[in-house]
Amino acid sequence: MTHKRLFTLLLIMLPAIFTACSSDDDDDLIGKWYRVSDFDGLARSDASSFTIGNKGYLVCGWTGKKCLSDLWAYDMETDSWTQKASFPGTARYLATAFNIGNKGYLGTGFDNESYYNDFWEYDSTNNTWEQKAPFPGSARRGAISFGLGGKGYIGSGFDGNYLKDFYSFNPLSNSWEQIISIGGSKRTGATCFVINDEAYVCCGQNNGDYVKDFWKFNPSSGTWSQLRDIADTSDDDYDDDYNIVRTNGVSFVIDGSAYISCGESGSLRSDTWKYNPQTDLWENVAKFKGTPRTATASFSSGERGFIVSGKSSTLQFDDIWELHPYEYDDEDY
Template sequence: MLNLKQARILNRNAWMLMLLCSAFYSCDKTASTSDDYEGNWARSSDFEGVARTEAVTFTIDNYAYVGTGYKGSDTRLKDFWQFDASTGTWKQKADLPGVERNSAVAFTIGEKGYVGTGYDGVNKLKDFYEYDAANNIWTQKTDFGGTARYDAIGFSVNNEGYIATGFDDNYLKDNWQYNPSADTWTQKASLGGYKRKGAVVFVIDDLAYVCTGINNGDNINDFWVYNGNADEWTEKRKISDANSDEDYDDDYNIVRDNAVAFVMNGKGYVTCGQQSGTISTTWEYTPSTDLWVQRTSFEGTARIGAVAFTLNNVGYVATGNNSTYQFDDCWSFNPTEDQSDDDN
């Protein structure tokens, strides 16, 4: 028979166990509830090359091109693949010249794609190449004008290419313009605000919007737009809850690095990346209001180092990694469609 002290201990332990079970059930129920944000992700045709992360992409006409990257086991790649969204098919194209690499940049000017910088496992790179899709030919061009680097951003506006930010053993914020007809590089106005690597850029109406990234271990919250005609950067509203006098940003939690961005219907989208862990939240930006709205989280496995592109006004996210796992899946996003009941 239990004495009074033993009975009290038993009752106390039972009560604590009941509280723990109740808390676990509550947390589990909350975690398993899908979000109610607008937008739907759908599995598209898997990337046909080997699974990889930190690849690059550019689009020409109605095709996307994806190549380079890291496939694990200290192995880097330089193969390239063309994606036709209308048929869901991938075709292998000519390999990028030069060394295999990851964390490079790419952009399109007219009917040509451009790839440069990156990391080969030993060296930071600054070589630069032009791709002629009509003839499936790569041509080496003048080396990038800045320092050799990786984790930079690349974009094009007004038929000029740009490479900015990145890491060369120092976090960077410089900005270099490429003239394709002269094959020359010119340093332009540096990004305002913080230096960074692992940022994203998206272009709407010939203005380049740059945000996210990391600097000295911290995800940064400033947001800038670049006007190439004026060679001028303008700061936009922060991408975190930074304004205590207003409530528009109360739910903002957009900061991250190694994310991806794409454009649909004149709006910018940022998804995936890492922020104290790998995340899959998706945010939509409207330039006319300078405001962000959260949309349905990316429905594949959360990841970093993916690629994103837009074809026929549809955004796609492909490849990437989560921990030691590299991916070869590809997903499309419809911002106005409800989340499918059978989506993961």
């Protein structure tokens, strides 16, 4: 082969070599997912979860054939599961749960026939349940909730219609109060998280559309404020790559930043996004390593974040994964 022909061949091959060696869109994304000890109970989707200290609690859910009422605790330090006292109400899924101090709370939900508005308290110290004043809004499924400033909050969801109303629960008086509804879109299948004593709500679905608006709740003033959309809706550059909208995703908080993953938006999702509350901006980070899924649950101690259970088509899951947000996955290189 002449030097001229060899030089020409190399020029043709070089673009292919550089393409093969360049990273995929995900190769340089920070974060690494680790699979930890599988959930001991039945595989399920649409379960509810809350965190108390370094333990995450998973309760109720749907196996694909029946509703569940069992409660399990995951110890983040020992990577082990322990079954606890079962939820004494009607077995259900698509309920919502949160914690206040060392107590967990669960309400609303669906059992394939009826929507619910009953409300229950779990005492983690005594491993007991107690029924509390019922949620005053309509019986519903797919609501969201959070504990904040010694009170609990439940809102939005679906009762045959999409909803945006919100209510606060005072555990000291065992009483409810309706508060200002979340602004913007009604929604079901949304997700929420708490950072620095403020709650954030995003995602979900409304009348077949995936919700783009994003809101923050301040408990001191009792008001909602709108943040930047979670889709490319502005004329600026910051959101050009945003693809965050989804329903039935989950969120958790690590070191003052929030992470959203899984869910669905026409197809199942495994992409993960990190939110910085100081800048009100999102960053794409490492994809969830498990099978893409929806209707999963999450735990967060504030220092560690986990995703557990979920479904893909008719398959329910029992695996659990932890995100290490500051590592890179060597397998991607």
